[in-house]
Each structure stands twice: as structure tokens, then as C-alpha cells.
Amino acid sequence: TLGRAPNVPADGCVLCVGTLEPRKNIGTLLDAYARLLSRRTSLPRLVLAGRATPEASEWLSRIARTPLAGHVTHLGYVPNEEREALYASARLLVMPSLDEGFGLPALEAMSAGIPVIVSSRGSLPEVVADAGTLVDPLDAAALADAIERAVSDDEWALPAAQAGLARARHFAWADSA
16 A cells, blocks of 8 residues: 555666656656766666657657667556556656646655655646655756765655655545545
């Protein structure tokens, strides 16, 4: 069940959940991840979980080439019943979206005890508040730095996961309905 305890596996992946479409800003995420690969010998796999739209073809082609080949995986759509296991495999969730109506994957990750790095645009700052790291979605260098901290600093990751759990408790279906 989601929401039990912080889950910050040292060997967990960098996870991005959402339909691969332009507003999800996958190109900047790939730029940030490629920057990290150029300066780190060890880096968790980047996992993209979401249906690919026709606009995603360039990104899918890019992850098959150097330097991303072998380091980035596209899973496609992950059904709800498999999401808990997906989040349990993650070191952190990254959502560099240019716009979000709500940002359910960020809330799901926080509920699962996963630290989150999200865009400073759209609804994400309101959903995450101070329980995650906010980055300018157009700043690949800042995104790379935030991911690097999340994957290498356990003293940051555990409190970030705990803050996410606390924040997620503010959201309930009964309150929303």
C-alpha cells in the first residue's frame, strides 16, 4: 500500500511518469540526464513510464543513441495495478513539465515515500509545496544538479521522502469530492 514509509533505494531508478508529449518537457530531461552521464561514471537508469505520442518519436530515437543508449528505458504505459511496484523501484521522481493540470504522479510518488523534483510551473508547485525540489523546466543544468543531489545524497533524500509523505497526507479523495 502506498504511503507506508520513505522508500529511497540507493540503486533505484530516476523515474518520470506521464504521457510522452511536448508539455512533459522530456527533451530537457534527456539533456539533463546526458549532462550527468558526462560527469558521473555511475548513475541510476532513467525510466520513462508513459504512452508515447507521435511527437515523442525524436525522444525515443535519441534514447537509442549514445550517450543515452543503455541508460534510459521507455516502459510505455504502466497500468494502475503495476504502479506501486514501479514507484518502489525508484530513487526519485522527476516531472520537468512545462504545464500540468494537477500532477498526479508527483502525489503518487510522495505517497509512496519517493523524493520528487518537479517543474516550478503549472500546478506542481502547489501540489508539492516545500516537500520537493522545484526547478525551472527550461534549465537543464539546474535539473541535472537537482537529480545529481537526489541520487548521491542520502542525507537529503530521506528527509525529502519524509516531507513528501507528510505533504501527501493533505490530499484525500473525500476532501476532493
